[in-house]
Every structure is written in structure tokens, then in C-alpha cells.
Amino acid sequence: MEQFLEFFIENAGIIAVLPLWIFLLIVFGQNLGVYEDKRITLGLTCASTFLGLIFSFFILLWTLGAEEPFSKNITWLSAGNIELSVGWLVDNLGAMMLLVVTSVSLLIQIYSHGYMEKDPGYHRFFSYLNFFNFSMLGLVLSSNLFQIYIFWELVGLSSYLLIGFWFRRPSAAHAATKAFIMNRIGDFGLLVGIIAFLFFSLNWWMASGNVYLGFTVLQPAAEYVLTSAGPVVYFLIALAIFFGPIAKSAQFPLHTWLPDAMEGPTPISALIHAATMVAAGVFLIARAFPIFEASPAIMTTIACVGAITAFITATIAITQYDLKKTLAYSTCSQLGYMVMAMGAGAYAAGLFHLMTHAFFKAMLFLCSGTVIHGLNNQQDMRYMGGLRKQMPVVAYTYLIGCFAISGIFLSGFWSKEEIFSGLYGNNMILLAVGLLVALLTSFYMFRSYFLTFEGEYRGHAHPHNPPKVMTVPLILLAIPSALIGFLLSGVLFLPSFDKYISSGQEAIIHAEHHSGLLLPVISLLIAVIGLLAAAYFYWERFKGIKESIKLTADKVINGFKPLYALTTNLWYIDRLYYMFIDNIFLPVCGFTANFDKFIVDGLVNLTGYKICFEGWVLRQLQTGQLQTYLAILFSGLAGLALIFVLLQLLI
Numbered sequence: 001m002e003q004f005l006e007f008f009i010e011n012a013g014i015i016a017v018l019p020l021w022i023f024l025l026i027v028f029g030q031n032l033g034v035y036e037d038k039r040i041t042l043g044l045t046c047a048s049t050f051l052g053l054i055f056s057f058f059i060l061l062w063t064l065g066a067e068e069p070f071s072k073n074i075t076w077l078s079a080g081n082i083e084l085s086v087g088w089l090v091d092n093l094g095a096m097m098l099l100v101v102t103s104v105s106l107l108i109q110i111y112s113h114g115y116m117e118k119d120p121g122y123h124r125f126f127s128y129l130n131f132f133n134f135s136m137l138g139l140v141l142s143s144n145l146f147q148i149y150i151f152w153e154l155v156g157l158s159s160y161l162l163i164g165f166w167f168r169r170p171s172a173a174h175a176a177t178k179a180f181i182m183n184r185i186g187d188f189g190l191l192v193g194i195i196a197f198l199f200f201s202l203n204w205w206m207a208s209g210n211v212y213l214g215f216t217v218l219q220p221a222a223e224y225v226l227t228s229a230g231p232v233v234y235f236l237i238a239l240a241i242f243f244g245p246i247a248k249s250a251q252f253p254l255h256t257w258l259p260d261a262m263e264g265p266t267p268i269s270a271l272i273h274a275a276t277m278v279a280a281g282v283f284l285i286a287r288a289f290p291i292f293e294a295s296p297a298i299m300t301t302i303a304c305v306g307a308i309t310a311f312i313t314a315t316i317a318i319t320q321y322d323l324k325k326t327l328a329y330s331t332c333s334q335l336g337y338m339v340m341a342m343g344a345g346a347y348a349a350g351l352f353h354l355m356t357h358a359f360f361k362a363m364l365f366l367c368s369g370t371v372i373h374g375l376n377n378q379q380d381m382r383y384m385g386g387l388r389k390q391m392p393v394v395a396y397t398y399l400i401g402c403f404a405i406s407g408i409f410l411s412g413f414w415s416k417e418e419i420f421s422g423l424y425g426n427n428m429i430l431l432a433v434g435l436l437v438a439l440l441t442s443f444y445m446f447r448s449y450f451l452t453f454e455g456e457y458r459g460h461a462h463p464h465n466p467p468k469v470m471t472v473p474l475i476l477l478a479i480p481s482a483l484i485g486f487l488l489s490g491v492l493f494l495p496s497f498d499k500y501i502s503s504g505q506e507a508i509i510h511a512e513h514h515s516g517l518l519l520p521v522i523s524l525l526i527a528v529i530g531l532l533a534a535a536y537f538y539w540e541r542f543k544g545i546k547e548s549i550k551l552t553a554d555k556v557i558n559g560f561k562p563l564y565a566l567t568t569n570l571w572y573i574d575r576l577y578y579m580f581i582d583n584i585f586l587p588v589c590g591f592t593a594n595f596d597k598f599i600v601d602g603l604v605n606l607t608g609y610k611i612c613f614e615g616w617v618l619r620q621l622q623t624g625q626l627q628t629y630l631a632i633l634f635s636g637l638a639g640l641a642l643i644f645v646l647l648q649l650l651i
Contacts, residue, residue: 005062008055009070013088015055015098016137018048023130026123034123041126042113049106049133056098063095064500071143073211081202085211086150089143092501093286093351097140097279100355104274104362105133107473111366112267114469115373125165125265132158136276140283145194145213148284152190152244156183159277163264172263182257186247193240197291200225200237219290226294238291238298242305249281249335252309256574259328266369269324273331274362282338282354289347303343307433310336312571314440318447319567321381323368326448330405331361333437337419340430346422348498353415355497356485360404360411363477367398370470371452376461381451383459390463395453397474402449404481406442406527413527414485417520418498424519435526442530450538 022044026034034040073087109129116125135154142148164176198205198213204224210217226234245251250258258278262269272278285292285302292298313332320326334357341350371387371394372379388395404410407417416438423431457463488497569575621632 002065005058008058009062009090010072012055012059012070012090012141013072015052015102016088016134016141018052019045019130019133019137022048023127023134026127026130029123038113038117038122041123042109045109045126045130046106048130049102049109052133052137053099053102053106056095056102059090060095060099063090063092069094069216071211071214071216073143073214081206082198083212084146085144085214086147087143087211088141089215090141093283094140096351096355096501097283098137100279100358101133101136101140101276104358104477105271105276107476108267108271108274108362108366111270111369111470111473112265114467115267115369116265119265121165128158128161128165129268129271132162132271132276136280139280143214143216144211145197145215145288148287149191149194152248152280152284153187155248155277155280156180156187159183159261159272162268162272163261165264165268169263175257175260175263179257179261182254183247186243186245186254189240189243189246193237193243196237196240197221197225200229200233215287218288219294222291222294231295231297235295235297238295239301241288241291242285242298242302245281245285245339246305247281248284249278249339250309250332251281251305251336251339252312253573255309255313255332256570256577258332259325262322262324262328266324266365266372269328270362270365270369273328273365274358278331278335279354279358282335282342282350285339285342286347286351289342292342293345299343299345301343303340303427303430306336306339306341306343307430308336309333310340310437311433314437314444315567316570317444318440319564320444321451322379323371323381323384323448323452324365324379326381326444327361327364327368330364330441330445333441334361334405337416337434337437340434341419341422344423344426344430346419346426348501349415349418349422351501352418352485352488352497353412356404356411356415356481359477359484360401360481363397363474363481364401364405366470366474366477367394367401370394370466370474373470374463374466375459378459378461381448384452384457385455385459386453386457387463388453391453391465393471393474394466395449397478398453399449400478400482402445404485406445406530407438407523408442408527408531409524410482411480411485413520413524414489417523420519420523435523438523439526439530442527443534446531446534447538450534454538455540 025032025044026041029035029041034044069089069091071087071089073085075083076086077084109126112125112129116122119125132155135151135158139148139151139155142151160176160180163179164172166172167176194213201221201224204221205212208217208220213221225237229237247254258273261272264272292302310333313329313336317326317329317333320329334353338350338353338357341347341353370391371384374387374391375384378384400410404412407413416434420431420434423434488500566572
């Protein structure tokens with residue numbers, strides 16, 4: 001059995017290579033007959049991901065009995081004393097992420113067939129999808145910071161292509177450009193941080209003989225950098241690296257691109273929000289955790305950024321009427337939970353919530369896509385309602401997702417409880433923020449459910465039932481969304497997620513967990529209060545009158561309209577960005593462009609004009625005609641004679 005499992009470990013790179021092969025087959029498949037039947041494209045895509053899922057399952061089994069991680073590397077670039085390698089690293093963290101990414105991606109791919117079947121860009125869509133999977137799986141398998149940066153950029157490129165898939169729509173093109181630029185800001189910081197970290201640790205890598213920037217030996221390298229660079233410079237290096245997760249995981253202040261990314265097809269929204277792009281930022285924090293934990297200042301910064309993001313985006317979500325944008329801001333908020341947990345030292349809790357969130361958020365987005373598909377692209381919840389009667393499977397799976405993300409008994413309860421336990425006694429302010437965000441989460445999620453599925457239908461389109469290819473993935477995702485938190489909580493015979501993910505990570509200092517029942521009960525009560533508040537304001541049956549839908553958020557606040565305006569205007573963050581761009585950035589760019597054009601280029605051009613003029617003068621003298629030379633000679637003699645005569649007269 002051990003040799004059987006070793007086969008999958010030694011060939012783990014195939015998991016990432018398979019989607020790349022399918023991407024190339026689809027791109028060049030017109031001459032291979034791939035475009036003749038959409039089922040060929042779908043079959044190739046699903047088969048590659050399914051094989052990756054099988055590999056991931058056996059890799060997970062191997063990690064249960066492994067004492068040390070497996071790493072395989074080859075030298076890719078050698079320049080002087082620097083040797084950069086590529087390969088793959090298999091450990092508990094990587095195995096967990098591989099299983100999550102492949103399982104969620106497979107179900108989204110099956111769903112995408114029903115959602116995109118009539119789209120003229122069907123094959124292009126699945127080619128982008130395979131390229132996206134290749135990028136994310138390559139990132140998960142990366143064995144060092146250098147390699148992870150390569151796939152980090154590929155994830156950004158593939159997300160740009162998918163967000164702007166309907167590029168003829170100006171809004172989609174704008175959203176893709178915005179996502180690309182915002183992520184380039186974070187990626188620049190990440191690149192600077194990696195280079196600085198390598199610069200200060202170069203002697204250590206040369207002496208140790210380990211793979212440069214390798215994750216398995218990152219802790220002693222970080223200690224060396226801290227000693228050689230000092231705490232202040234080390235903080236700046238770690239902060240620069242953290243800028244990558246800030247952008248990729250949509251953390252404040254670079255979070256504004258993620259809600260706009262809803263312009264892409266809904267399956268892509270599910271993929272980006274659940275198990276791929278935005279999860280990459282939290283995954284990088286986990287991979288580079290030895291770098292961050294060496295500096296208490298950067299850990300505090302990470303926790304504060306996560307808390308601010310979780311709170312701000314949750315307050316925005318409660319006033320949104322676009323179904324997908326409500327879920328998008330929810331993703332930002334839940335990612336804030338994960339980042340806050342990481343910064344507080346609750347390493348396993350943040351990753352636990354990352355895993356549970358992947359399943360129920362994928363399901364929620366696919367449910368929203370089914371609703372939008374059934375209502376002819378209507379996304380405004382004010383024109384929905386009563387859809388539980390027409391789409392019962394979608395309604396009940398969405399309801400399961402609401403319970404899960406709100407932390408009411410289902411999977412989100414167990415992972416959030418781990419986060420709250422990690423915050424308890426460590427930072428009570430962060431705990432208070434986390435509990436407040438839990439209340440807001442429950443409110444806006446059940447608000448979206450009641451507005452969409454309960455009451456009377458308020459729209460104009462005729463709702464139609466989705467095909468089974470779209471509902472079966474929802475049912476399959478509902479199972480882990482409901483049960484996986486309980487199964488991995490350590491209550492049953494299965495190993496707890498905390499013990500599994502922390503195996504081999506003894507160097508990481510974890511936050512102390514609160515073992516009492518008071519905190520879970522409080523978090524559960526808070527979530528139930530949010531549910532009841534949403535039901536009172538937005539569920540007609542609960543309120544007993546049909547005017548509940550007219551009770552808008554400004555009436556609820558009643559006297560706090562500035563607060564309502566703050567949330568509906570997205571805390572004015574986007575507006576501040578555009579003000580900065582219009583009033584500062586573009587004028588400065590215009591000034592520098594004119595300075596370069598008229599001053600710098602002007603001086604260079606002046607030199608050229610001077611030389612051209614001198615050449616023109618010389619060309620008039622060097623004609624090659626004898627009469628011209630004689631004329632010049634006699635003119636010169638005449639001039640000398642005239643000067644001589646004038647001098648004689650003056651004397």
C-alpha cells in the first residue's frame with residue numbers, strides 16, 4: 001500500500017500538468033475535431049480534473065501516515081551564486097488544498113456546461129477554465145517562493161481572461177482591467193518582498209545547501225534575515241510580501257476589484273470566490289507563515305487588516321440588492337475572518353474556515369447563477385421573490401449555505417468557533433469585531449434568501465426550472481457544506497482538522513483555544529439573532545404583512561442615514577480612488593509626460609537640430625563645383641581687401 005501511495009506522491013506534478021494539456025488541446029482543437037461536439041471539450045476538462053481529484057485523494061491518504069513532507073526539485077535557473085528551482089512540495093497543507101481545489105472545480109465544470117451551453121464562446125470558456133486550474137494547482141504544489149510567484153502571476157492572468165470573458169460588455173472589460181491593475185499593485189509588493197528576503201538571506205542559502213526560498217526551511221532563513229536586517233527592515237520585507245495576499249484575497253484597501261469581478265460568468269465567480277484565486281492569498285500567508293510569525297508587528301498588522309476588511313465589507317453587504325454582489329462582499333468579509341485568524345496566530349482555524357468556506361460559497365454562487373439563469377440574467381433581488389416554489393432544489397441548497405456561512409450548526413459554525421476560540425484571550429477587540437461580523441453575516445445572508453426565495457414573485461421574467469446538470473452539483477456541494485465541519489471537528493473517529501493541518505508544523509506557535517461552551521453558545525445566539533432580524537424585516541410570513549419588502553434599509557436605520565449612505569456608497573473607497581486618479585495621479589502623469597516631451601526630448605532634439613544646421617551650412621560650402629569654390633575664394637579676397645581698406649581709413 002505504501003508503494004502504491006508513493007506513486008501518486010512522486011508524480012504529483014501531473015495534477016497541475018493535466019489541465020495544461022487540456023488547455024492546449026482545446027486551443028488547437030479546431031483541427032482535431034474538438035469543436036465539433038461540446039461534450040468533447042466538457043469530457044476532456046472533467047476527466048483531467050477528476051484524475052487530479054483521484055491523485056489528491058491518495059495524496060491525502062499518504063499524508064495521514066507521513067512523518068515528513070515530500071519535496072522534489074530541479075534547478076531551473078542558475079546565475080552566479082543564485083540557484084532557483086521548480087518542483088512540487090506535498091505536505092498536509094498542500095494535500096488539503098489539492099483536494100478542495102479539484103473537488104470544487106470538478107463540480108463547477110459540470111455546472112458550467114448547463115450555464116454556458118448556448119454561449120458562442122463555450123470552447124474558449126473551458127480553455128480559460130483549464131488554464132485557471134493549471135495556474136492554481138501549480139501554485140498549491142509550488143515548493144518555494146520563486147516558483148509560487150510564477151504561478152501567482154498566471155492565476156492573475158487567467159482571472160483577467162475569465163472576468164473579462166464577455167469582453168464586448170464595457171462593464172466586463174472595465175472589471176477585468178480593474179482586477180488586473182489592483183492585483184499588479186499587490187504583486188509588485190510581493191516581488192519586492194521576495195527579492196529583499198533573498199538578498200538578506202543569500203549567504204544562508206549558500207551555506208545551507210537547501211533549495212533557495214524553499215518552504216520546508218523557511219523558518220531558519222527567516223530568523224537569519226531578522227538577525228541580519230533588524231526588526232524594522234524585516235517588518236518592511238514581511239509587509240511587502242503581505243501585499244500580495246492583500247490584493248489577491250481582496251483585503252482592505254485593495255478589496256474593491258472583487259465585487260466588480262461579478263461581471264464574469266457566474267461559474268467563474270464561484271471558482272474565484274471558493275477555491276482558487278482569492279484562496280491563494282490566504283494559502284500564501286499559510287505557506288510563508290514562518291516569515292510572518294517572526295515579527296509580532298507584522299502579525300498584528302495582518303490581524304488588523306483582516307478585521308477591518310471583515311467589518312467594512314459586511315456592512316456594505318447588508319445594503320446590496322445585487323445577489324452576486326452580496327455574495328461577493330460576503331467573500332471579502334469571510335476572507336477577512338481567515339486573515340484575522342492568521343494574524344492572531346490561529347493558523348489551523350484560518351485554514352479550517354478556508355476549507356469550509358470553499359464548499360458553501362461555491363454552492364451559494366452556483367445557486368445564484370441558477371437563479372440568474374432562470375430569470376434571464378436578472379440579478380436584482382427586488383425583482384425576485386417566491387422562487388422556492390419554482391426552484392425548490394436551488395432554494396433549499398441556498399438555505400443550507402446560509403446556515404453554514406452564518407455559523408448556525410452547519411460547517412461554518414465549527415470553523416468560526418475555532419477562529420473565535422483562537423481570538424479569545426489573545427485579542428478581545430478582534431473577538432468583538434468577529435462576533436459583530438457574525439451578526440451582520442447572518443443578517444445579510446438570510447436577507448438575500450428571503451428576498452430571493454420567499455414571499456411573492458415581483459419580477460417580470462418567467463422563472464424556469466434549471467436542468468439536472470446544474471442542480472446535481474448543488475446537491476453534492478450541499479453535503480460537505482453541511483457536514484464537513486462536524487466531521488473534522490474531532491468529535492468523531494476522524495482526526496480533527498487542527499491536529500491534521502498542524503502535523504509537522506511544531507515550530508508554529510498557535511493561539512490558545514478556549515475550551516468552554518460559553519463562546520460557541522454566544523456565537524450561535526448572535527447568528528440566530530441575525531436570522532430573526534432578517535426574517536422580521538424581509539419575510540412576509542414572519543411579519544404578517546406584505547409590505548415588508550418596502551421596508552428599505554434607510555427606514556430600518558431611521559435617523560442614521562449617513563451610515564446608510566456610507567454603506568450604499570461602499571464607504572466611498574472607490575470614489576476616493578477615482579478622485580485620487582483624476583485629481584492627482586493623472587495630472588502628475590500629464591505633467592511628467594509633457595516634461596519628458598518638451599523639456600527632455602526638447603533638449604535632445606535641440607542637439608539634433610544644431611547638428612543638422614551645421615551640416616546644412618557645410619553642405620553649402622562643399623558642392624563639388626569649381627565655380628562655387630572660385631566665387632567663395634574671390635568673395636573672401638574681396639572681403640579681406642575691404643577690411644584692409646577700412647582699417648587704413650580709420651588709422
